[in-house]
Amino acid sequence: MSSRDEVLRRVRDALGGARGTHPAVPRGYARRLAGTDAADVPALFGERVAENRAAVRHVGADELATAVAAALWGREAKQIVVPADLPFGWLAELDGVRAMADRPVIDVDALAAADGVVTGCAVAIARTGTVVLDGGPTQGRRALTLLPAYHLCVVQAEQIVGTVPEALERLDPSRPLTWISGPSAAHGAGAAAPAGAEGVHGPRHLEVLVVED
Amino acid sequence: MTAAPPPPASGAPGPVAAPPKFAAAARVALADTALRSGLRGAAAAARERRSAFPEPADWEDLREAGRAIKDEALLNLDAHLEELERAVTEAGGTVHWAAGAAEARRIVTGLVRASGAAEVVKSTSAVTREIGLAGALARAGVAVRETGLGELLAQPGEDGQASYRDRAGGPSDDPAVLAEAARLRLRERFLGARVAVTGANFLVAETGTLVLLESEGNGRMCLTLPDTLISVAGIEKVVPTWADLEVLLQLLPHSSSGAPMTPYVSSWTGVTPGDGPREFHLVLLDNGRTKALADEVGRAALRCIGCSACLDVCPVYERTGPAPYGPVRAGPIGAILTPQLRGVERAAEASLPFASTLCGACADVCPVKIDIPEVLVHLRGRVVESRRHRPVPTPELVLMRGLAWTMSDPRRYEAALRRGTRWARLMSRGGRIRRLPGLLGKWTDARDLPAPPPATFRAWWSGRRR
Numbered sequence: 001m002s003s004r005d006e007v008l009r010r011v012r013d014a015l016g017g018a019r020g021t022h023p024a025v026p027r028g029y030a031r032r033l034a035g036t037d038a039a040d041v042p043a044l045f046g047e048r049v050a051e052n053r054a055a056v057r058h059v060g061a062d063e064l065a066t067a068v069a070a071a072l073w074g075r076e077a078k079q080i081v082v083p084a085d086l087p088f089g090w091l092a093e094l095d096g097v098r099a100m101a102d103r104p105v106i107d108v109d110a111l112a113a114a115d116g117v118v119t120g121c122a123v124a125i126a127r128t129g130t131v132v133l134d135g136g137p138t139q140g141r142r143a144l145t146l147l148p149a150y151h152l153c154v155v156q157a158e159q160i161v162g163t164v165p166e167a168l169e170r171l172d173p174s175r176p177l178t179w180i181s182g183p184s185a186a187h188g189a190g191a192a193a194p195a196g197a198e199g200v201h202g203p204r205h206l207e208v209l210v211v212e213d
Numbered sequence: 214m215t216a217a218p219p220p221p222a223s224g225a226p227g228p229v230a231a232p233p234k235f236a237a238a239a240r241v242a243l244a245d246t247a248l249r250s251g252l253r254g255a256a257a258a259a260r261e262r263r264s265a266f267p268e269p270a271d272w273e274d275l276r277e278a279g280r281a282i283k284d285e286a287l288l289n290l291d292a293h294l295e296e297l298e299r300a301v302t303e304a305g306g307t308v309h310w311a312a313g314a315a316e317a318r319r320i321v322t323g324l325v326r327a328s329g330a331a332e333v334v335k336s337t338s339a340v341t342r343e344i345g346l347a348g349a350l351a352r353a354g355v356a357v358r359e360t361g362l363g364e365l366l367a368q369p370g371e372d373g374q375a376s377y378r379d380r381a382g383g384p385s386d387d388p389a390v391l392a393e394a395a396r397l398r399l400r401e402r403f404l405g406a407r408v409a410v411t412g413a414n415f416l417v418a419e420t421g422t423l424v425l426l427e428s429e430g431n432g433r434m435c436l437t438l439p440d441t442l443i444s445v446a447g448i449e450k451v452v453p454t455w456a457d458l459e460v461l462l463q464l465l466p467h468s469s470s471g472a473p474m475t476p477y478v479s480s481w482t483g484v485t486p487g488d489g490p491r492e493f494h495l496v497l498l499d500n501g502r503t504k505a506l507a508d509e510v511g512r513a514a515l516r517c518i519g520c521s522a523c524l525d526v527c528p529v530y531e532r533t534g535p536a537p538y539g540p541v542r543a544g545p546i547g548a549i550l551t552p553q554l555r556g557v558e559r560a561a562e563a564s565l566p567f568a569s570t571l572c573g574a575c576a577d578v579c580p581v582k583i584d585i586p587e588v589l590v591h592l593r594g595r596v597v598e599s600r601r602h603r604p605v606p607t608p609e610l611v612l613m614r615g616l617a618w619t620m621s622d623p624r625r626y627e628a629a630l631r632r633g634t635r636w637a638r639l640m641s642r643g644g645r646i647r648r649l650p651g652l653l654g655k656w657t658d659a660r661d662l663p664a665p666p667p668a669t670f671r672a673w674w675s676g677r678r679r
């Protein structure tokens with residue numbers, strides 16, 4: 001008997017008569033925002049992003065290029081990487097910053113050496129202050145937002161949903177997803193990690209620009 | 214993901230000497246005052262971090278849903294596992310089944326060998342620790358690079374001499390210096406790595422999707438940069454549908470850190486051309502889980518989503534730390550899961566259900582509503598039961614039988630109480646009994662006993678009536 005069949009046999013034996021019962025799943029939890037939270041979703045999103053130790057700015061569509069340039073200037077970024085399909089307009093105001101598109105594919109050493117990366121996102125979640133990337137338009141492949149020290153993420157107001165259930169409705173499970181809620185942290189490392197040792201792996205700084213009309 | 218320091222890795226496949234009982238191992242841990250104050254600090258800090266965030270208004274509804282989702286998964290586990298296998302395979306992944314730890318080690322070692330890689334990067338996971346994977350890979354000549362910051366700082370240097378902390382950048386305790394040194398060093402590891410080994414928090418049967426939550430980003434590195442990704446997960450990690458994540462992705466972050474979302478949540482389904490590994494293997498592990506599943510009360514432990522909340526509120530864990538619980542899982546969940554996975558034949562596992570005061574704090578915080586005290590009491594019964602069939606009865610059993618004989622008759626019971634009261638008052642000092650004589654001494658090993666009052670309640674009651 002293969003291990004596959006053996007494990008499945010054990011499962012069936014273990015469950016005996018209980019096998020095949022379907023307990024009702026009570027779904028009384030909130031699927032949408034309610035009350036004051038629902039009144040201004042982009043504002044709630046901004047607050048929660050800030051609570052996640054990320055910088056956040058609300059900008060008008062016509063200010064986006066200036067805001068991108070200002071953010072990169074503030075980080076003293078000289079060399080950045082961007083997905084190949086990033087709208088050219090987002091980078092129109094760059095001054096003294098070299099932007100490298102991920103086509104042809106940038107090798108990992110160059111990604112790791114980049115001062116920053118600029119992307120869009122697929123969905124953002126107000127309640128949790130999360131941006132979700134799915135490798136779709138304006139986002140590029142996963143390594144792009146992983147290796148540079150700084151990630152500047154542009155979120156359009158209409159991409160923001162209120163809750164986690166709403167986000168999952170919009171997302172496609174067959175795509176590789178990355179949910180980002182703040183910069184890389186070390187508190188998961190427990191007592192062994194010295195306090196303040198943060199940003200050892202992922203980007204140490206996350207900045208979000210919320211574009212509203 | 215776990216907020217707790219990991220128990221020491223068990224490299225050896227089978228222990229050479231039997232592991233010590235919980236009480237013996239705990240005594241060693243308790244004697245280490247530095248460890249104790251560190252643990253108290255860590256648990257207190259974790260509780261504080263959590264309480265800094267408000268509880269979602271619909272928390273109880275989420276817990277009820279979470280409990281039911283995991284029950285549905287477990288009660289139909291065979292069907293969900295087959296569905297998962299189909300979906301992962303369709304998405305370009307390969308599914309392997311391991312009935313036990315040794316088989317899982319063989320599968321992973323074989324996959325690494327086949328890739329030709331001499332080293333693997335690994336992100337922390339409870340299941341790889343459970344099966345002793347790192348040791349097996351090392352014996353197979355594969356260098357294992359741990360990538361969690363905690364492991365890196367705790368791990369002795371690769372040459373087995375200086376610890377990382379000593380070599381990081383001279384004698385520095387400055388967190389920023391250490392972090393920078395760690396970042397550079399870990400980067401080197403990742404950029405050259407061809408094979409990675411990770412765990413997973415959830416396996417979605419419907420879509421074949423794996424989900425991993427983490428704070429640091431080393432998990433993202435592992436599942437994005439290498440050519441080959443090997444994920445090892447217990448069969449109980451299966452959840453039925455994509456929509457079920459809407460509950461679990463709220464429960465787990467809040468219970469593990471208090472924050473509404475963990476910094477990084479990654480999900481992947483098979484392989485994606487042009488993004489991430491070219492090869493993906495999922496190793497599904499039983500290793501005793503079906504034994505737990507067979508126990509109608511005990512199977513609740515398999516609902517666990519690994520949030521660590523029960524560890525941070527446990528008064529026993531706060532004092533002993535993870536080591537006495539052995540390599541599987543620490544804290545209250547370890548006390549109910551480990552004996553079920555490994556059986557209660559050996560003293561180490563048999564003692565675990567007794568490593569609790571049954572205070573119930575763990576059940577109150579558990580996001581999937583595992584009634585840990587109920588399972589503990591149930592398992593204590595199983596331990597006693599398993600001892601009953603031994604040719605030579607254990608002292609506890611003799612004692613219990615004696616008690617049953619005494620208590621089944623009111624006259625015998627009252628006589629015993631009177632006698633007991635006199636003896637007990639003779640033994641007490643300052644109103645406390647520190648040590649009971651003979652075999653009963655075990656009971657006072659870890660606690661004092663208040664001396665009984667001069668007259669028993671029964672004696673007082675009958676005197677009052679007269």
Ligand code: SF4
Nearest residue numbers: 517518520521523579
């Ligand atoms: S038993 Fe419950 S509280 Fe403890 S780690 Fe598992 S899910 Fe969390």
